[in-house]
Amino acid sequence: MGRFSNKMWKVLGAQSTRNQSRSVALIEQSAAFDEWAQGLSDEEFPDAALALDVYAAKSDDRAKFIAIAREGADRALGLRPFDVQLQGADRLLEGDVVEMATGEGKTLAGAVAAAGMALAGRSVHVISPNDYLARRDAEWMKPFFDLLDVTVGYVAESSTREERREAYAKDVVYGSVNEIGFDVLRDQLATRAEDLLSPKPDVAIVDEADSVLVDEALIPLVLAGSVKGDVPQTAIMEVVARLREGKHYEIDADGKSAFLTDDGAKLVEEELGGIDLYSDAHVASTLPQVNIALHAYALVERDVHYIVRDGQVKLINSSRGRVAELQRWPDGLQAAVEAKEGLSQTDSGEVIDTITVQALLQRYALVCGMTGTAIAAGEQLRQFYDLGVSQIPPNTPNIRVDQPMRVYDNKGNKVAGIVDYVREVHETGQPVLIGTHDVAESEELAHMLKISGVIATVLNAKNDADEARIIADAGTKGAVTVSTQMAGRGTDIKLGGHDAGDESPEHDEVAALGGLAVVGTGLHDTERLDQQLRGRAGRQGDPGTSVIFASVEDPIVERHLPLKRPPGGADPETGEFPRGKAADMLDSAQRVAEGGMLETHANTWRYNQLVNQQRDLVMARRHTLLTSDRPLTDFADLEPERLAELREAGIDDDVLEQAAREAFLYHLDRTWAEHLAFVSEVQTTIHLRALGRQSPLDEFHRLVIEEFRKLPDEAVRRARQTLQEAEITGDGIDLDDADLGRNTLTWTYMVHDNPFATKGMANMFGMI
């Protein structure tokens, strides 16, 4: 908060109060049009709606639209929007991130806003947490959109190209951030304007906005093509295999990087024939290979980070605990691990293009969204997206009881405490939802519960739809559900089970037992995620409780307060500290973690920003080449004789334009992929390159700007050569023959789970 003066906070606070009273006034004002809206027949609805522009100043259009939305949702969906949902929709129309608790009906609020924007002529993407919800929400809300004659579609992983094209042509499109992002990346492969899928981005309404905009913001979406992997030289692999931790190299505290000690560097230098690793001759060639080999040996562990199956290295997705089929390591690491395992090299991925979630969203003219925990992410939303936050009160006051954290002296006692607590609650019939941090922990806990006689359902289903069904039933009487990563799952838990109405006997029975009991197995790295978990209980005024169990040996403490001595005074029998004691220690570890994350985010953002701008330039150039006759005019300017020759041979200008287009695009894309490889190499070696010179960031900028400056000339130079040498006939240009074929095998992935993130947890239970 230090960066903002108190005055500024007051101004912001005053503004959001003002915004809120404006929304309340608008909803009141809309009541005057209820009768009018009710009087409209279904046939009259579209025209009445289309006549409205929710952005028109000095008109009643917004209020009329709210009235139409209220009546329309009631008629089409059987849901009459609560005033608070319409307040939320109003703030979304203004481009805010709105905070609405779980179960308040964010889906409908988002759909109302999407419809309003679409009627005002905008094209809207509703970004869902996953494919399953994209489809569910699009289908669920469709009758409402239909009534207003607003077209709606969705994209999911299984959508064909044709289905995607149709979906993107709709006024409102639902899709997960990765599907929409991958389509943006895949457009990179288009060589004809008509092959482009994703339209110009206009509005994004982001569901679970903090999860997408903050937690996942820096995750790169990657489009890769297959090329042979570059393995570090055998001599390098051999010497690195002999290095020992502590003597020759160190691993930093978070287990994410390893670096040579002086001893280690000396040994490597000797074994490689007395070279100087840090000299100009080796710093860019040998050193990166040594680093990759070291990474493969020191940081990546067989059966923890990957398994070897069918003669192949397969990555394990740490948070889901299953083989991540399409995931590969970048930058030769895959090849190095294969070499370490004595396997033959598979093709490794060359990154064709990559974009972070944050950069993807910044392409939209307007971004807004909804989540249960926006206020706590306010600082990041302001800093990185310039977004305001609005808090929408709940429809019915929240009566959930959040119990104080229970802190134990060690992990074993904590687990025992959780098991006792869950068993006691379970005996009353009250449903229990346990939120863990990873799959390994879930399974261990389920096992311990089973020993004590409690059968829990563990979320390890193979797809989002099954998982959503299990979560949706977590409120059934007697249910015990263990789930990882509750944040961003976007599924509502109703008391009594997924189809129990709010007034059903099933609901009332569970409510009488105290509602859903939420249990956390440790603090998350941000308090926001703890709140997300707690927020699963107490929806729509239901009763509910939440409690978090922690221990002074939790990874959050180990990682962030490694030197802090735990207090004494734990109960010798249970290992629990008196309530309130030791909680400070956990809280400060969490504050350190939050501070660290904000800093990493800001820092990574600074590194990414430059490359994002460069990407925009390449994209703009690509767009021009795809959609204008520029390729032909450039051809004429650059290689007039060759062009004249081809024209003389009777080849049509249409064909020549497309030939030139393909040549220019091919080399633009190649040089961009090469640039990205350069950037990633600079990133991994920047702390060494910058030694004793400027700040790493300045040095990074200098190198990356310098390299990018060469890109246009180089792309054009190569394209000219291709236009000179490649065979061009009435059928077009033959790039394959010139050995310039495009990647036919491409795949997309998210660098989603840091393979090194949860080692501590996995070891704790001896799992994976």
Ligand code: ADP
């Ligand atoms: P959130 O995403 O905010 O957790 P959802 O959009 O999934 O909530 O909606 C939660 C539940 O509330 C759904 O079962 C939905 O049918 C119900 N609901 C939403 N709006 C209304 C309404 N206006 N009246 C009655 N039920 C509603």
